[in-house]
Amino acid sequence: MSSSEALSNSHAPKATSGERALSLYVCLILLFLALPIFIVVPLAFSSDASLSFPPHGFSFRWFVNMVNRQEFLRAAGLSAMLAVVATICSLIVGSLAAVGLVRYHFPGRDTLLMVFMTPLIFPAIVLGAGLALMFSPLGLLRNFWGLLLAHMVVTFPYCLRTSLATLHEVDKALEEAAYTLGANRWRTFRHVTLPLMRPGLLAGATFSLIISFDEFTITMFLAGPGLMTLPLEMYNYTEFSLDPTIAAISTVLLIITSIAIVIIEKLVGLGKQFS
Amino acid sequence: MSTPAGAPTRALDGLPPRRIDYGRLFSLLMLLAPAALLLAVGLLWPFLTMLRMSFLDRYPDPSALTLEYYTLVLGDPYFLRIIGRTFSLALVVTVITAVLAYPVAWFLARSRSRYKHLVFLAVISPLMVSIIVRSIGWTIVLGNEGLINALLHGLGLIDGPLQLMQSFWSVVLGMVHILIPFMVLSIASVLGKIDPSYAEAAYVMGANPVRTFLKVTLPLSVQGIASGSVIVFCLTIGAYVTPVMLGRGKVLVMAMGIFEQMVVTVDWPTGAAVAMVLTMGTMLVLIAYGLFLRRYSRR
Numbered sequence: 001m002s003s004s005e006a007l008s009n010s011h012a013p014k015a016t017s018g019e020r021a022l023s024l025y026v027c028l029i030l031l032f033l034a035l036p037i038f039i040v041v042p043l044a045f046s047s048d049a050s051l052s053f054p055p056h057g058f059s060f061r062w063f064v065n066m067v068n069r070q071e072f073l074r075a076a077g078l079s080a081m082l083a084v085v086a087t088i089c090s091l092i093v094g095s096l097a098a099v100g101l102v103r104y105h106f107p108g109r110d111t112l113l114m115v116f117m118t119p120l121i122f123p124a125i126v127l128g129a130g131l132a133l134m135f136s137p138l139g140l141l142r143n144f145w146g147l148l149l150a151h152m153v154v155t156f157p158y159c160l161r162t163s164l165a166t167l168h169e170v171d172k173a174l175e176e177a178a179y180t181l182g183a184n185r186w187r188t189f190r191h192v193t194l195p196l197m198r199p200g201l202l203a204g205a206t207f208s209l210i211i212s213f214d215e216f217t218i219t220m221f222l223a224g225p226g227l228m229t230l231p232l233e234m235y236n237y238t239e240f241s242l243d244p245t246i247a248a249i250s251t252v253l254l255i256i257t258s259i260a261i262v263i264i265e266k267l268v269g270l271g272k273q274f275s
Numbered sequence: 276m277s278t279p280a281g282a283p284t285r286a287l288d289g290l291p292p293r294r295i296d297y298g299r300l301f302s303l304l305m306l307l308a309p310a311a312l313l314l315a316v317g318l319l320w321p322f323l324t325m326l327r328m329s330f331l332d333r334y335p336d337p338s339a340l341t342l343e344y345y346t347l348v349l350g351d352p353y354f355l356r357i358i359g360r361t362f363s364l365a366l367v368v369t370v371i372t373a374v375l376a377y378p379v380a381w382f383l384a385r386s387r388s389r390y391k392h393l394v395f396l397a398v399i400s401p402l403m404v405s406i407i408v409r410s411i412g413w414t415i416v417l418g419n420e421g422l423i424n425a426l427l428h429g430l431g432l433i434d435g436p437l438q439l440m441q442s443f444w445s446v447v448l449g450m451v452h453i454l455i456p457f458m459v460l461s462i463a464s465v466l467g468k469i470d471p472s473y474a475e476a477a478y479v480m481g482a483n484p485v486r487t488f489l490k491v492t493l494p495l496s497v498q499g500i501a502s503g504s505v506i507v508f509c510l511t512i513g514a515y516v517t518p519v520m521l522g523r524g525k526v527l528v529m530a531m532g533i534f535e536q537m538v539v540t541v542d543w544p545t546g547a548a549v550a551m552v553l554t555m556g557t558m559l560v561l562i563a564y565g566l567f568l569r570r571y572s573r574r
Contacts, residue, residue, distance in 0.1 A: 018484070019386075026382045029375060029455070030397045036412030036452065037404050039422065043415055051411075052420030093309040100306030104299070116310055119318060121506060123513030123557055125530040126550045129537045130321030133328055133547070153317035156310065185302050214405045217515045217530070221538070234407050238520070242414065250408040257403050265396065 037254065043247040051242050062248040072249060075233035082144070082229065083212040086151035087159075087205050093152070094159030094204065095197060099189065102167045103175075113164075120157045127153070128218035135222065142224040150218045155208035162207065166200025167193075199268040206264045210257070322554075329547035344548035354532065358552060361529040364443070364518075365511035368450045369504045372458045375451065376503070380462035385471070402456050410520035413449050414440065417521075441525040449517040454510060458503040465499030466492075498571065505564045509557050529553050 039053070044062060046055030066072055101113055119127075131150055132141060140146035170193060178188045216231045223232055230249075238246055329344060331337035348354045382388070383395055401409070416422045419436040427433045439445060469492065477487040515530035522528075529549060536546030 022378060022382055022386070023388065025378050026394060029379050030394065033397065033401050033452065033455065036409050036416055037401060038412075039415050040408060040412050050420060051415050051418060053415055053418075053422045053425050093313055096306045097310035100303050104303045104306075106303065112307070116314065118314070121509040121557065121561075122318065123509070123530075123550075123553055125513050125515050125533050126325065126554050127318065127321060129533055129546060129550055130325040131317070132537065133543065134321045134324040149313075149317050152313060156313060160310070185298075210403045214407075216406060217513075220515075220534075231405060231407050235516075235520075238407075238411065246411050247415070250405070250411055253405055253408055261396070261400055261403060 040247045040250040041254065043244050044251040046244045046247070049243055051244060051247065055244075062244040065245045066248045066252075069245070071228065071233055072230070075228045075230040078227065079213050079230040082147055082151055083209045086148055086155050086212045087208040089148070090152050090155040090159040090208050091163075091201055091204055094156055095163045095194070095201060097160055098163035098167050098197075099193065102164060103172075116160055117157050119153050124154070124217040128221035131218065132221040141222060142227050143222075144227065147219065147222050147227070147229075150222055151212045151215060154215060154218065155211050158207040158211060159201075159204040162200045162204035163197060164200075166197050170196045203264060203268050206260055210260070325547050325550055328543055329551045331544050334543045344544045345551075348545065348548045348552060354549065357527050357529055357532050360443070360527065361512050361553075362556065364446065364450070364528060365508045367447055368454065368511045369507045371447065371451050372454050372507050373462075373500055373504060376455050376458035377462055377500070379455075380459045380466055380499070383459065383463040384466035398459050399456050401452070406453065406516050407520075409452065410449065410517060413445070413452070413521055417445055417448075440521060441523045443522075443526055445521045446518045446526050446528075449521045450511050450514060453517065454507045457506045457510070461503030461506065462496060462499040465496050465502075469495045498568070501564060501567055501571075505560055508560050512553060512556055 042055060043051055043053065045058050045060070046052075047057030047059035047061070048055055097116060101109060101116075128150070131146070135141045135143070135146045140149075174196065175188050175192055178192045179185075183191065214231060215229070216235070219229050220232060223229055228236075234246055234249060328334065330340045330342070332339045332341040332343060379394075379398065383391060383398070388394070414421070417439040418424070419438070419440075421439070423439060424433070424436045427437065473495065474487050474491050477491045478484070482490065512528075513530055514528070515534065518526050518528045519531060529552070533546050533549050533553070536542045536549060
């Protein structure tokens with residue numbers, strides 16, 4: 001028996017106290033992560049007029065209030081529209097760039113990739129203020145197209161990253177085969193590469209939709225009366241009244257997010273997109 | 276078939292062509308141009324607009340370039356306090372996040388648990404929950420009528436509510452909650468690549484588990500901690516929503532200062548100068564990280 005086998009055998013059968021402590025610790029961290037997220041659910045059904053815990057009674061009135069307030073519905077519509085259009089545009093731009101970065105070798109490729117990822121760490125508050133300064137003489141403030149550009153910038157790195165990850169797994173031989181059989185570069189991309197990239201594109205689309213739908217800091221500089229996204233409208237509401245209406249909206253959003261997570265997990269495996 | 280069999284293979288393999296293949300170059304440019312254009316218009320242009328604004332003597336109708344607003348910002352105790360608070364917040368959040376995240380990353384990289392996949396999902400799922408929802412959640416936990424105060428009151432430990440919101444530490448808590456997944460992912464990806472036989476070797480040679488961890492595994496995983504720290508630090512110094520919603524006006528950070536100057540008092544050059552100080556902070560961290568990586572890979 002080799003030494004490493006002996007080692008792993010001595011560890012394997014019984015969970016050591018260290019391993020049990022680690023599992024307990026991980027459970028505590030998961031509890032910490034889940035706590036502020038799931039605590040909004042019971043409060044959504046509270047009959048109290050404030051966000052007090054525990055709720056003193058049960059009622060649906062905050063859901064009724066949510067539906068009756070036109071501004072939330074309108075804002076949700078704009079957010080959804082913005083998220084969908086920004087995602088489609090970012091996916092196109094991101095997948096094209098991914099093909100360029102993976103299938104072609106050229107000097108400065110790694111640097112270019114880093115540059116393409118900068119929106120991930122560039123301070124959102126600076127980008128938002130900068131876009132506002134740039135847009136105001138162009139008349140793009142409080143304008144859908146201005147918002148779209150901003151949302152494309154922040155969602156693009158996610159689309160690029162997931163596209164890159166799947167493209168690395170697509171067998172180059174398949175593209176070569178299409179090419180040798182007489183398909184030109186565009187037809188090869190359209191009929192071979194693109195269909196094979198589908199899992200990555202799906203994952204990218206999910207992330208992009210969520211990032212855009214939740215975007216707050218940049219949007220706050222560019223939106224305004226008549227053009228409000230849901231996070232902004234929710235924030236505005238909490239400025240004036242901290243009642244469970246906001247918990248009701250949060251609960252609806254949580255349900256939608258959970259469904260999205262389950263779908264993407266079933267379709268492509270969320271874990272794969274990160275490792 | 277008109278295309279010779281060798282040419283496309285070389286084109287796709289990315290082998291250096293014997294002469295410049297203009298068709299290939301053209302398609303490469305076409306592939307990268309939309310992304311380059313997007314970042315030029317949507318990131319570089321606003322950044323340069325901001326940079327220029329920070330040097331203008333007044334706006335509108337600028338007549339000269341000046342450093343006046345930088346000296347104003349860096350000489351004003353009000354702004355200095357905000358800058359100091361922002362960077363100490365980022366530092367504290369980075370350290371706490373790294374310490375809390377490391378064991379979770381270790382679990383994800385090493386454990387043979389059946390629930391590993393589920394744990395992974397549970398760690399990254401909060402990334403998909405709106406930051407507004409999470410701030411509301413913390414309000415419910417920490418508020419005067421919130422969970423913790425209700426618990427303490429129920430146990431008879433306090434009479435009146437404890438003021439848990441509106442403090443530096445409530446903002447730290449909110450930021451740590453948001454950023455833990457990023458740190459776990461960074462560290463786990465590096466830990467996963469370390470060959471366990473290094474640690475086993477140290478163990479066989481007689482090092483106890485603590486020594487093995489400190490002398491072998493930890494140094495090998497420093498790169499993951501470093502890249503995670505860069506992300507966490509950069510995202511914290513630019514954060515707006517959490518300090519506003521958990522600090523409730525009591526914890527002023529640079530992002531709020533920028534918003535005040537740009538939108539409330541409409542003093543654009545001052546706001547731009549604060550924004551540039553923030554951006555320089557981000558850049559310094561990135562440069563330090565780059566230097567660290569170079570030194571580290573040389574060893």
